[in-house]
Amino acid sequence: MATTGSQTQAALSDHNLTGRVALVTGGTRGIGAAICHALAADGAVVAAGYSSNQARADELRQAVEADGGTLSLHKGDIADAEDCARVVKEVIEQHGRLDILVNNAGITVDKGISKMSAADWDKVIKVDLSGAFYMSKPAIQHMLGRGSGRIINISSVAAEMGNIGQANYTASKAGLFGLTKTLAREAAFTLRMAGKLEKGIGLTVNCVTPGLIETDMVVTIPPFMVADFVERIPMHRMGQPEEIARVVCFLAQDASGYITGQIWDVDGGLNM
Numbered sequence: 117m118a119t120t121g122s123q124t125q126a127a128l129s130d131h132n133l134t135g136r137v138a139l140v141t142g143g144t145r146g147i148g149a150a151i152c153h154a155l156a157a158d159g160a161v162v163a164a165g166y167s168s169n170q171a172r173a174d175e176l177r178q179a180v181e182a183d184g185g186t187l188s189l190h191k192g193d194i195a196d197a198e199d200c201a202r203v204v205k206e207v208i209e210q211h212g213r214l215d216i217l218v219n220n221a222g223i224t225v226d227k228g229i230s231k232m233s234a235a236d237w238d239k240v241i242k243v244d245l246s247g248a249f250y251m252s253k254p255a256i257q258h259m260l261g262r263g264s265g266r267i268i269n270i271s272s273v274a275a276e277m278g279n280i281g282q283a284n285y286t287a288s289k290a291g292l293f294g295l296t297k298t299l300a301r302e303a304a305f306t307l308r309m310a311g312k313l314e315k316g317i318g319l320t321v322n323c324v325t326p327g328l329i330e331t332d333m334v335v336t337i338p339p340f341m342v343a344d345f346v347e348r349i350p351m352h353r354m355g356q357p358e359e360i361a362r363v364v365c366f367l368a369q370d371a372s373g374y375i376t377g378q379i380w381d382v383d384g385g386l387n388m
C-alpha cells in the first residue's frame with residue numbers, strides 16, 4: 117500500500133479518506149460524534165461504537181447520512197475484551213476492512229482518594245485504559261496483516277497535569293501514553309521485520325490530549341471548578357469537540373505516515 121510522492125501530496129492537500137474505514141469508540145456523542153462527522157466529511161466510511169444511548173446513536177447516523185456520509189452503529193461494552201473483539205470483527209465483516217481506530221470512549225467517576233472505592237478505580241481503568249487495549253489488539257493484528265493503519269487514542273490533559281478527584285481517570289489516561297508509544301514501536305518493528313516498512317501510509321499510533329471540551333462529560337463537573345479551569349486556560353474558554361476532531365483527521369491521513377508515538381495536546385495552551 118505504498119504511496120507515490122504525488123499521492124502523498126494529494127492526500128496532504130485535500131485530506132482525502134475516501135476508501136478508508138474508521139471505527140470510533142464512544143462515537144455517538146461529544147468528541148466522538150465530532151470525530152465521526154469529520155472523518156465522514158473526509159470521505160471515510162465510519163463505524164461508531166456506543167454503550168447504551170440508542171437515541172443519540174440514531175441521531176448521529178441520521179445527521180451523518182443527511183450530510184452524504186456513511187455510518188454504521190455498533191453497540192458494545194468497551195470494558196469487555198470479548199465484546200471489543202466482536203465489534204472489531206463485526207466492522208471488518210460489514211465494511212471489508214479497518215484502516216483507522218479511534219479509542220475515544222471514556223467515563224469519569226470523580227472522588228477524592230479517601231472516598232474512591234476499589235470498584236470506582238476498577239470501573240474507570242477498565243473503560244478508559246483496558247478498553248483501548250481490548251480494541252487495539254484485534255485491530256492492530258488486522259492492520260499489520262494489511263501493512264497499514266492508524267490508531268489514535270484519546271487521552272486527556274488531566275493525565276499530564278494531574279487533577280484533584282481524578283486518580284482513577286488520570287491514571288487510566290496516563291496509561292494510554294505508554295500504550296500509544298509501545299504499540300507505535302511494535303507496529304513499526306513488526307512491519308520492518310516483515311519487509312513492509314516502506315515509505316508510504318505505514319501503521320502509526322498516536323495520542324490526542326483534549327483540554328476542557330464542551331460535552332456531556334463536563335456537565336458532571338461542578339460549575340465553580342469549570343470556571344476555575346477556564347481561568348487557567350490561556351485561550352480563556354472551553355474547547356469544542358470539532359477542535360479535537362480536526363487533529364484526529366490530520367493524524368488519520370495517509371500523508372501523516374511519518375508521525376507516530378506522539379502526544380498531541382489540544383487544550384487552549386493549558387499544559388505549557
Ligand SMILES: NC(=O)c1ccc[n+]([C@@H]2O[C@H](COP(=O)([O-])OP(=O)(O)OC[C@H]3O[C@@H](n4cnc5c(N)ncnc54)[C@H](OP(=O)(O)O)[C@@H]3O)[C@@H](O)[C@H]2O)c1
Pocket residue numbers: 141142143144145146147148165166167168169170172192193194195220221222223243270271272273325326327328329330331332333334
Ligand atoms: N469533555 C472533555 O472535557 C474531555 C477532556 C479530556 C478528555 N476527554 C476524553 O474524550 C473522550 C470523549 O469524551 P466526551 O466528553 O465526548 O464523552 P461523552 O460525551 O460522555 O461521551 C462518551 C461516549 O463514550 C461511550 N461510552 C461510555 N462508556 C462506554 C462503554 N463502557 N462502552 C462503550 N462505549 C462507552 C458513550 O456511549 P453512550 O452514549 O451509549 O453512553 C458515549 O458515546 C473520553 O475518552 C474523555 O475522557 C474529554
